[in-house]
Amino acid sequence: MWIDTHCHLDAAEFAGEHEAVADEARGLGVSRIVIPAIGRANFGTVAALAAACTNGSYALGIHPMFVPQTDEADLLLLRAAIPAALLDARFLAIGEIGLDFFIPALTLSPLREKQEHFYIEQLKIARDFDLPVLLHVRRSQDMLLKHLRRIRVRGGCAHAFNGSFQQALQFIELGFKLGLGGAMTFTRALQIRRLATELPLSALVLETDAPDLSPAWLHPMRNSPAQIPQIGAALAGLRNVPVETIAAATTANALVALPRLAALY
Numbered sequence: 001m002w003i004d005t006h007c008h009l010d011a012a013e014f015a016g017e018h019e020a021v022a023d024e025a026r027g028l029g030v031s032r033i034v035i036p037a038i039g040r041a042n043f044g045t046v047a048a049l050a051a052a053c054t055n056g057s058y059a060l061g062i063h064p065m066f067v068p069q070t071d072e073a074d075l076l077l078l079r080a081a082i083p084a085a086l087l088d089a090r091f092l093a094i095g096e097i098g099l100d101f102f103i104p105a106l107t108l109s110p111l112r113e114k115q116e117h118f119y120i121e122q123l124k125i126a127r128d129f130d131l132p133v134l135l136h137v138r139r140s141q142d143m144l145l146k147h148l149r150r151i152r153v154r155g156g157c158a159h160a161f162n163g164s165f166q167q168a169l170q171f172i173e174l175g176f177k178l179g180l181g182g183a184m185t186f187t188r189a190l191q192i193r194r195l196a197t198e199l200p201l202s203a204l205v206l207e208t209d210a211p212d213l214s215p216a217w218l219h220p221m222r223n224s225p226a227q228i229p230q231i232g233a234a235l236a237g238l239r240n241v242p243v244e245t246i247a248a249a250t251t252a253n254a255l256v257a258l259p260r261l262a263a264l265y
């Protein structure tokens with residue numbers, strides 16, 4: 001059994017095939033797919049998609065790359081949407097939220113501060129409703145950590161983690177699991193492969209970030225949640241343990257990071 005802890009199944013790349021893609025993954029043992037939102041425009045879509053797919057579940061949040069198109073009303077709408085969402089067992093977390101300091105325009109004033117504001121306010125929503133968060137981490141590890149130390153949430157997943165070993169340990173200490181996916185399957189990805197090999201197995205979850213971040217054997221074609229078992233096998237190879245060990249551990253870890261998942265089994 002496997003869990004894809006981060007998959008943009010609502011992306012246009014999957015148009016007309018969402019359920020077939022989810023079913024294909026289910027046939028390969030991917031018992032749960034977590035679909036994060038990117039902003040108010042797709043809150044309804046991810047919830048509906050999670051309901052339409054047997055193995056679907058979702059998160060609600062405003063993605064840092066979409067912060068330029070948002071305003072305060074979006075934060076109010078997100079907060080107001082949570083009580084109803086909590087009645088839906090498929091709703092798991094606040095996400096995808098975080099900071100992106102890779103895209104140049106987002107690192108400059110005033111967007112830099114606006115990103116930070118949206119991140120902080122969404123951490124407060126997660127804290128107030130005792131929900132985990134799905135974090136977008138891109139050249140922003142230390143700033144993300146700074147606010148996580150101040151606004152205590154119940155952990156979650158640091159998605160597509162690509163920081164230092166020391167930073168990884170700090171996220172783990174704050175209750176986070178680190179999401180590993182296609183990037184780990186490239187032999188040149190030395191830093192990520194070191195994290196995959198040396199971090200405690202109890203800290204790792206698997207994800208595809210589909211349709212993006214295809215594994216080496218698929219690149220540059222569209223990624224899909226059906227790749228999770230093979231990505232898990234790659235992690236088993238790196239750690240030199242049986243693939244069943246990886247499946248069991250990463251599934252258990254996802255249930256720790258996203259406790260509402262348990263109600264779906």
Ligand SMILES: [Zn+2]
Binds near residue numbers: 006008036096159209
């Ligand atoms: Zn994402």
